[in-house]
Amino acid sequence: MTDLNKAEPAQAGTPKPLLDIRDLQVAFRSQGRDVTAVQGASLTVYPGQTVAIVGESGSGKSTTAAAVLGLLPGNGRVTGGEIWFDGQDLATASSRQFENVRGSGIGLVPQDPMSNLNPLWRVGFQIKETLEANGAANGGEARARAIELLREAGMADAERRVNQYPHEYSGGMRQRALIAIGLACRPKLLIADEPTSALDVTVQRQILDHLESLTGELGTAVLLITHDLGLAAERASHLVVMYKGQIVESGPALEILQDPRHEYTKRLVNAAPSLASRRLGSPEADLEVKVAADSTVAQELQDVGSDGARNVIVARNLVKDFKIRGRVPFRSTAFRAVDDVSFALRRGTTTAIVGESGSGKSTVARMLLGLERPTSGSVEFDGAAVTGMNSAQEKEFRRRVQPIFQNPYGSLDPMYSVFRLIAEPLKIHNIGDSASRTQRVRELLDLVALPRNTMERFPSELSGGQRQRVAIARALALNPEVVVCDEAVSALDVLVQAQILNLLSALQQEFGLSYVFITHDLAVVRQIADDVLVMKKGQVVDAGPTDDIFTTPTSDYTRNLLESIPGGSIDFARS
Structure with a gap:
């Protein structure tokens, strides 16, 4: 020994x-x-x-x-x-x-908050468990310390949040809970x-x-x-x-x-993206798109994308309220996650929605996708209301509007192979036969820079970045008109991130795709977005063309976001 x-x-x-x-x-x-x-x-x-x-x-x-x-x-x-x-x-x-x-x-703050928090236990209990297991605190003292640790980790309203379950947190809030756990016992490393x-x-x-x-x-x-x-x-x-x-x-x-x-x-x-980066898709960019030229869906996208002035998605006065669990059993209070948000996504362009965790940007994305019903307000896609569609209309909407979710660990079925994950949308929408689907999966793996033999593997055998690339390939399988990207590149290293951003830009130029890009990375926003909405506590505090937002922000909050970018003032070597 x-x-x-x-x-x-x-x-x-x-x-x-x-x-x-x-x-x-x-x-x-x-x-x-x-x-x-x-x-x-x-x-x-x-x-x-x-x-x-x-x-x-x-x-x-x-x-x-x-x-x-x-x-x-x-x-x-x-x-x-x-x-x-x-x-x-x-x-x-x-x-x-x-x-x-x-x-x-040695303390640990792991990468994936969804897999490392027990969904059946309140967050406060999980922090208390860490404190008690290491003899740092017990009972009421441990609970008070849990609240303090959440507050240190940047959690607003920690006294109430300590009683909630992980599924009631946003992705960023879950990560803050993990940070609180990692620092709970004041490790040496x-x-x-x-x-x-x-x-x-x-x-x-x-x-x-x-x-x-x-x-x-x-x-x-x-x-x-x-x-x-x-x-x-x-x-x-x-x-x-x-x-x-x-x-x-x-x-x-x-x-x-x-x-x-x-x-x-x-x-x-x-x-590495920077605030000085040019908008991707400029004429001097050397981009390559590998999409089947004979795709019927691709031709349809080219046809409808010719009118760049049309708004493909219009959100009007969106409001979304949630019930927040309190300390008293069976009692809850109303929480307004989105408060009177309106904007239009111009066809063939990218609108970025940025803001802090809990600002409501992902809730807006879910309403755009029809996954959340607005408390009030409306979302229109191609002139038709998203809410109230029948099953046939909803299936067609799902083909034309695809999501890329934030968490690649939770959005991929662990029991499905990579091939089945990517081919599933094609099968659901009755596109092609077995041979053509297999060929399409190979093309999509090429697009996201994954080896073709990856199709035989399962999500548990892939890194976080590789899983996100699979999620992006699945979203592109049907050649959608609109892609809603909820932190789609946050899990990727800079080389793959640059490749994916170039890919998304190239697809947009070739087929008139429209993107709603949810992100907290303002350097990425500068590269990918035509228009920007800045959200704070459920409301839009700044909106306009990307260059205007970055050069002349109108709100102190936006200026604070820009000043907080890590390494924003460092001059990296560029060849």
Whole structure:
């Protein structure tokens, strides 16, 4: 048995690392053989230091973090190297020994809030459970501490929200709950795996400011896993770049991002969106679209897309009220999520809706899709009311308007193969035969840069970014006229994000597609949107052409959003 109390000696006169990973090797057992996921990775984190690991999906960055925590899946194992944490070697630690380290030693903020919160338990109970399991607080003290932790994580009205279930939270609110759990026991090292990817920039800044205060006051170190280069440059002192399981570049964060040496790092920097980016689809953009030229639906889209002045979707005075559960059983209060929102989506253009988590932007998207009935107001698609359609009209509406949801973990049926997920819309709408559907799935996988053999795999075998690409391929299967993208690229690394944004822009130019783009990433908005709505607490506080919103915002709230963008003032190297 490994002696976890045996400290590795440090060189005289040098600080002792809190985490020291040496030549780490991780492999997964697949079809009777080992597949290497991490190869020869070495990195060091000192007390109070923030180190960021960046790289595309499948690069090994989350696998490295899972190895440190002893949370590799059943078919994964450390096959070589050492993982020294606080003087203890965790590479061969037992399950019981890891239990003693997790929580107060190493905290975790995982990437996916839907999979990591128990849907049957109130959020406050789940935070209390963490506190009680680690002996940090009990009973009423634990509940009071849970409220305090939610408030620290940026949760408005924490006293009421602590009694709610995860399904009553927005995606960003769920992520904040996970952050509260990760910080509950004040760990020495916090591993944050895309901790703010679901959060708007203002709350993101609040969370990251809080992490920095922990680093300064408590000596807490942070291992930050992210695909946001601006965030890494602004928040980390040291940057590690991973590619295909290996560390290809490591050093001071600003130095690497302003003067990258490795070709892969240069590609990452060039692909990162910025506020100075031009609108995609400009004549000089080199884009390629791989869509079946003989598609009947595509021809229909070309025909109706010729009149660019028409409004394909019109929302008038939308209001949506929800019931919020209170502490008293069987009693609830009304909560207005959307308050008098009106706008028009011009055919062949993109309208972005931005705002903080809980601002009502995703609720607006669900009403546009006919998934939520407005309390008052109306939504019209192509001149017809969305509410009150009969079954035939609704089926036709579903063919012409497709969603890409925020959470790729929750929006893909885990029992379906990738082929079945993408082919299902074609089968439901009786499009093609088995052979043509198979060919269409292959084309769509090519479009979203997934290998064709991915069609035989299941969602559990894919990374978060790969799952989102499958969701995008499924949405494009029917060649819809309108696509409602609810944080469609927030889970993707910058290289795939750039590819998907270029793809969406190219499809729009070729077939007159119209997009409603829900996002908290204003740099992406600058690239993709023609018009912008800025929402705050259910209301529109700013609206207009994208360039006007970015150059002359009319509200203080919009100005605050722009100022909060991570790395917005950093001048990255661009080739």
